[in-house]
Amino acid sequence: xxxxxxxxxxxxxxxxxxxxxxxxxxxxxxxxxxxxxxxxxxxxxxxxxxxxxxxxxxxxxxxxxxxxxxxxxxxxxxxxxxxxxxxxxxxxxxxxxxxxxxxxxxxxxxxxxxxxxxxxxxxxxxxxxxxxxxxxxxxxxxxxxxxxxxxxxxxxxxxxxxxxxxxxxxxxxxxxxxxxxxxxxxxxxxxxxxxxxxxxxxxxxxxxxxxxxxxxxxxxxxxxxxxxxxxxxxxxxxxxxxxxxxxxxxxxxxxxxxxxxxxxxxxxxxxxxxxxxxxxxxxxxxxxxxxxxxxxxxxxxxxxxxxxxxxxxxxxxxxxxxxxxxxxxxxxxxxxxxxxxxxxxxxxxxxxxxxxxxxxxxxxxxxxxxxxxxxxxxxxxxxxxxxxxxxxxxxxxxxxxxxxxxxxxxx
Amino acid sequence: xxxxxxxxxxxxxxxxxxxxxxxxxxxxxxxxxxxxxxxxxxxxxxxxxxxxxxxxxxxxxxxxxxxxxxxxxxxxxxxxxxxxxxxxxxxxxxxxxxxxxxxxxxxxxxxxxxxxxxxxxxxxxxxxxxxxxxxxxxxxxxxxxxxxxxxxxxxxxxxxxxxxxxxxxxxxxxxxxxxxxxxxxxxxxxxxxxxxxxxxxxxxxxxxxxxxxxxxxxxxxxxxxxxxxxxxxxxxxxxxxxxxxxxxxxxxxxxxxxxxxxxxxxxxxxxxxxxxxxxxxxxxxxxxxxxxxxxxxxxxxxxxxxxxxxxxxxxxxxxxxxxxxxxxxxxxxxxxxxxxxxxxxxxxxxxxxxxxxxxxxxxxxxxxxxxxxxxxxxxxxxxxxxxxxxxxxxxxxxxxxxxxxxxxxxx
Numbered sequence: 001x002x003x004x005x006x007x008x009x010x011x012x013x014x015x016x017x018x019x020x021x022x023x024x025x026x027x028x029x030x031x032x033x034x035x036x037x038x039x040x041x042x043x044x045x046x047x048x049x050x051x052x053x054x055x056x057x058x059x060x061x062x063x064x065x066x067x068x069x070x071x072x073x074x075x076x077x078x079x080x081x082x083x084x085x086x087x088x089x090x091x092x093x094x095x096x097x098x099x100x101x102x103x104x105x106x107x108x109x110x111x112x113x114x115x116x117x118x119x120x121x122x123x124x125x126x127x128x129x130x131x132x133x134x135x136x137x138x139x140x141x142x143x144x145x146x147x148x149x150x151x152x153x154x155x156x157x158x159x160x161x162x163x164x165x166x167x168x169x170x171x172x173x174x175x176x177x178x179x180x181x182x183x184x185x186x187x188x189x190x191x192x193x194x195x196x197x198x199x200x201x202x203x204x205x206x207x208x209x210x211x212x213x214x215x216x217x218x219x220x221x222x223x224x225x226x227x228x229x230x231x232x233x234x235x236x237x238x239x240x241x242x243x244x245x246x247x248x249x250x251x252x253x254x255x256x257x258x259x260x261x262x263x264x265x266x267x268x269x270x271x272x273x274x275x276x277x278x279x280x281x282x283x284x285x286x287x288x289x290x291x292x293x294x295x296x297x298x299x300x301x302x303x304x305x306x307x308x309x310x311x312x313x314x315x316x317x318x319x320x321x322x323x324x325x326x327x328x329x330x331x332x333x334x335x336x337x338x339x340x341x342x343x344x345x346x347x348x349x350x351x352x353x354x355x356x357x358x359x360x361x362x363x364x365x366x367x368x369x370x371x372x373x374x375x376x377x378x379x380x381x382x383x384x385x386x387x388x389x390x391x392x393x394x395x396x397x398x399x400x401x402x403x404x405x406x407x408x409x410x411x
Numbered sequence: 412x413x414x415x416x417x418x419x420x421x422x423x424x425x426x427x428x429x430x431x432x433x434x435x436x437x438x439x440x441x442x443x444x445x446x447x448x449x450x451x452x453x454x455x456x457x458x459x460x461x462x463x464x465x466x467x468x469x470x471x472x473x474x475x476x477x478x479x480x481x482x483x484x485x486x487x488x489x490x491x492x493x494x495x496x497x498x499x500x501x502x503x504x505x506x507x508x509x510x511x512x513x514x515x516x517x518x519x520x521x522x523x524x525x526x527x528x529x530x531x532x533x534x535x536x537x538x539x540x541x542x543x544x545x546x547x548x549x550x551x552x553x554x555x556x557x558x559x560x561x562x563x564x565x566x567x568x569x570x571x572x573x574x575x576x577x578x579x580x581x582x583x584x585x586x587x588x589x590x591x592x593x594x595x596x597x598x599x600x601x602x603x604x605x606x607x608x609x610x611x612x613x614x615x616x617x618x619x620x621x622x623x624x625x626x627x628x629x630x631x632x633x634x635x636x637x638x639x640x641x642x643x644x645x646x647x648x649x650x651x652x653x654x655x656x657x658x659x660x661x662x663x664x665x666x667x668x669x670x671x672x673x674x675x676x677x678x679x680x681x682x683x684x685x686x687x688x689x690x691x692x693x694x695x696x697x698x699x700x701x702x703x704x705x706x707x708x709x710x711x712x713x714x715x716x717x718x719x720x721x722x723x724x725x726x727x728x729x730x731x732x733x734x735x736x737x738x739x740x741x742x743x744x745x746x747x748x749x750x751x752x753x754x755x756x757x758x759x760x761x762x763x764x765x766x767x768x769x770x771x772x773x774x775x776x777x778x779x780x781x782x783x784x785x786x787x788x789x790x791x792x793x794x795x796x797x798x799x800x801x802x803x804x805x806x807x808x809x810x811x812x813x814x815x816x817x818x819x820x821x822x
Contacts (some may be wrong), residue, residue, distance in 0.1 A: 016467040050487070056427040057494045065497070068505050069490035072483040076461070079480035083468045086476070094479050098509065099554050120554075143510050143531075 003125070003166035004029055007039040007135065007157035011173040012230035013077050014044035016084075022230055023084040025171065026130060030090065035125050037164065038092075038132040039157040040081050042073025063108035067137075067147045071097070074134035074153070082132045092130040095120070097137035097145070102156065104138035104146045111138055111146035113155065113217075116163040133160065151211030158214045162221035170210065171230035176237035177202065177209050180254045184389050185396045191252060192235070195242040198252045201344040201378045215239065242346060250354055251345040251399035256388040260290060261313040262338045262370065263320055264305040267330035270297040274327050275304060281319050287312045291340070291371040291382055301330075305371060307382065310336060338370065339388035342380040343399055354399075355379050361398045367391055414536070414577035415440055418450040418546065418568035422584040423641035424488050425455035427495075433641055434495040436582065437541060441501065446536050448575065449503075449543040450568040451492050453484025474519035478548070478558045482508070485545035485564070493543045503541040506531070508548035508556070513567065515549035515557045522549055522557035524566065524628075527574040544571065562622030569625045573632035581621065582641035587648035588613065588620050591665045595800050596807045602663060603646070606653040609663045612755040612789045626650065653757060661758035661765055662810035667799040668751040671701060672724040673781065674731055675716045678741035681708040685738050686715060692730050698723045702751070702782040702793055712741075716782060718793065721747060749781065750799035753791040754810055765810075766790050772809045778802055 006029065008022045022040075029036050050069050054061055078094035085092035100121060104111035124131045135153025138146045148155050154170060161168035177199065180188040194202075196219035203212045209227055218225050218239060228236025238244075268274055275294065282289055292306040308316045317334055324332045341362075348354050358379055362369060367390070371382040383391055417440065419433045433451075440447050461480050465472055489505035496503035511532060515522035535542045546564025549557045559566050565581060572579035588610065591599040605613075607630035614623045620638055629636055629650060639647025649655075679685055686705065693700055703717040719727045728745055735743045752773075759765050769790055773780060778801070782793040794802055 016464070019468075053427070053487075054491065054494060057430075057491065058498050061494050062497050065490045065493045065505055068493075068507070069487060072486050072490075075483050075486070076464075076480060079476045079483075080465065080468065082476045082479075083465060083472050086473050087469045094476055096479070096556075145507075 002034050003037070003164055004034045004169060005037045005039060005157050005161040005164065005166045006169045006171065007153060008041065008081075008171045008230060009153065009173065010041045010044035010046070012171045013040055013042075013081065016080065018230075019077075019080055019084050020088075022171065023081065023088055023090075025230060026085065027088060027090055030130070036130055037121060037125070037160060037166065038078075038081060038130060039135045039153060039160060040074060040077045040132060041135050041153040042070075042077050046073040046076065064144060067108050067145045070147055071134070071137040071145050074136050078132045078134045085130055085132070090130055091128060092132050093124055094132045094134070096134045097156075098139035098143070100133060102133075102138040102159070104140060104148070106140045106142075106144065106146065108144075108146055110149040111140075113138060113148070113159050116159060118163050121160075121164065149211075149213070151214070154211040154214035155217055158218045158221075158223050158225065161223045161225075162217070168218070168223055168225045170225055170227045172209065172227060173229065173231070174209065175229040175232060175234060176227050177239075177253070179252065179400045180392055180396045181256075184256070184392050185254070187401055188396065189400070191237050193238045193240055193245045193247070194252055195245045195346050196239060197242065197377055198344055198346055199239045201342070201375070202253050202255060209237075210239070245346060249345055249400075250347040250351040251343045252347075253344050254392050254395045254399065255342050255344070256392045257340040257342070258338075258385055258388060259310055260307040260338060260340055260382075261310045261316075262291075262305060262307045262335045262382065263316065264303055264333040264335070265320065265324050265329045265331075266303050266333060267301045268304050268324075269328055270300055270302040277327060278304070278320065278323050279306075281323050282308070282316060285315060285319055287316050287319070291373045291380070293371045307338065307340070307371070337385040338382055339385045339391075340380050340382050341388060341391045341395065342378055343395060344378045346377055348377050348379070357398065358395065361394050362391060365390060365394055413445050414448070414575055415445040416448045416450060416568050416572040416575065416577045416579045417582065418564060418580065419452065419492075419582045419641060420564065420584065421452045421455035421457070423582045424451055424453075424492065427491065429641075430488075430492055430495050431499075433582065434492065434499055434501075436641060437496065438499060438501055441541065447541055448532060448536070448571060448577065449489075449492060449541060450546045450564060450571060451485060451488045451543060452546050452564040453481075453488050457484040457487065475555060478519050478556045481558055482545070482548040482556050485547050489543045489545045496541055496543070501541055502539060503543050504535055505543045505545070507545045508567075509550035509554070511544060513544075513549040513570070515551060515559070517551045517553075517555065517557065519555075519557055521560040522551075524549060524559070524570050527570060529574050532571075532575065560622075560624070562625070565622040565625035566628055569629045569632075569634050569636065572634045572636075573628070579629070579634055579636045581636055581638045583620065583638060584640065584642070585620065586640040586643060586645060587638050588650075588664070590663065590811045591803055591807045592667075595667070595803050596665070598812055599807065600811070602648050604649045604651055604656045604658070605663055606656045606757050607650060608653060608788055609755055609757055610650050612753070612786070613664050613666060620648075621650070656757065659758045660756055660811075661762040662754045662756040664755050665803050665806045665810065666753050666755070667803045668753070669749075669796055669799060670721055671718040671749060671751055671793075672721045672727075673702075673716060673718045673746045673749045673793065674727065675714055675744040675746070676731065676735050676740045676742075677714050677744060678712045679715055679735075680739055681711055681713040688738060689715070689731065689734050692734050693719070693727060696726060696730055698727050698730070702784045702791070704782045718749065718751070718782070748796040749793055750796045750802075751791050751793050752799060752802045752806065753789055754806055755789045757788055759788050759790070768809065769806065772805050773802060776801060776805055
């Protein structure tokens, strides 16, 4: 039995017409001999509508009740999806999270799945039904409704695929994962295969194809994911274990992230414990610090730069100014006009010269690097925001369009 | 512990502002020392919106999925209601039908409650919470969502009150049960107490205050119901066992029902089995026949009249014409412009002259009676539709405004 979990995002079920289109994708797979389990998000706009209704009551709302409210969105979608499949002649049965059951912890609005009961699903599949499962939602051991956080339907799909040993198709409104944002780089190419690790770096860098947690989940349980468009027949991108990625190129993709702001604390006394004091204060306020640079000390003073997410920059600034004053720093400079440009690729692990080449490309176009950070499969440079698109285009040309120069061992 | 079930209808929770108003009614009761369980309908318009969405898919839709779809309406309402109570400082917890659980049979879209688990409710109440329960919905033994039919939230409230030995308040957009429709009879009075039996007759005659099945349920388990307006502080109407109705008047209320159509089969051969043939054909088509009159036979022929619901009149006409032709009747006459005027009252059981007085009032105003039907506590006359309002006003004046003439034994 070739089992397939097909997940449809909000835009793919955004109207009755689109639900019909999605249902026909399901039927296509069934006619090819697959047994299918459908996972559906709420219709596009539904969740926002529910949120704005709730916000008429207040800003700080009980999270348990928020989950009861938001989970109606997916419930509505699965009922309509099942009706559509039946109308088209295919027996379908909708299941809410608690009916599967998809058991989670009790951290409302961002629960984690702890267990999936598969018996009801298996019985339905064996009896020839197409189960249509609500994404995004679960149930605690004590029968409270939970939700998995925005984009949680991806996690539902991957978790179900794992529990049922099935492949997983994620239908979305883009054709797959690209080597760069096609709106910036017209030559960007769709990537046929990508490893979980690469996808995680790209997802966390702002490629909005998949929810990060769902990719972590897929990596942990080695679920093969096919991300593709619900509006086209073409193959999308397979997200798979590293050993299944055929072509281990040095660089899989280039991204630019303009969601961070940079702070520089100028002329900090260069004494042990002062850096710790700044970052401890930010940590206590749950602010994540990303790229950190400390300059070489001059005359017992140093400059210290780092980035935080723009949504937290105001809160961070307040804290940093306080600490800076306390430790006797000269001033605090904030810069919102920065971009983090990154090259990501599995092959980087075993290739030479990726960093050097990246710096060379940026230098050639007069782009100054304010900070650098690296992981095994990623190099990021912080640059002025106005150069972001230029940098992505030039790096894409150098690494992807003309990638013969990079040596990959065994690649 | 003085336990109270308070049920709010769709108009009472039709907006965030109205939900706040309803929540304040709950808080009032809590402050008076009651422990309260709330039952909420879907926000006004919600169910119709969901239905019209589904009808974009088709007309004949799977009832199991219809229940999944429609039950989201109440789920949304209880989440918002609980948020509002919490915002106002009162701990509340929403519960869907399956979370209570309210267990029903599996007749989707018109299920009947078979069992209510009260342990979770009792625990919540004992811990100081206000449970906010979704009306209208239940769950089967095999974890499928069901609904109780239109107006089913009343049944949920009455069933919960019965299971918890609580009184039941039904908040609606009218101030209670009236002796007649106040839009027709300006002198109509609100009835302070009414028996289940009287309420059933009035409900089935078109007084749209309570769902019939909820009154049957209340009668069976002797649940005391207080029907009142959510927009005013005044007392409404108590629906109670017959022995608690203080004032056993002969006539409790007057109604006019224009939802029936009348058929006359003219010159039917007066032979045994012919009436049976007509009514058997209608019964097989699940058409309910109401008032039946067969005239005295002349020369071996008779005329036969009866009424059916207007919504089924077209289907009925087709059947009747076929049978009429088969049995050799002369013709079939259909009349949609009829009204059934009824007087209802417990005291009728033991009073004299109610029927005579009714006929006299109608005759005095030249209103011809086309058919008569009676029960222990009701007399109905079929008249021309154009006289309906006049008849109700005159009967109201005779029986209710000047009711001293009717003798009631022990009344």
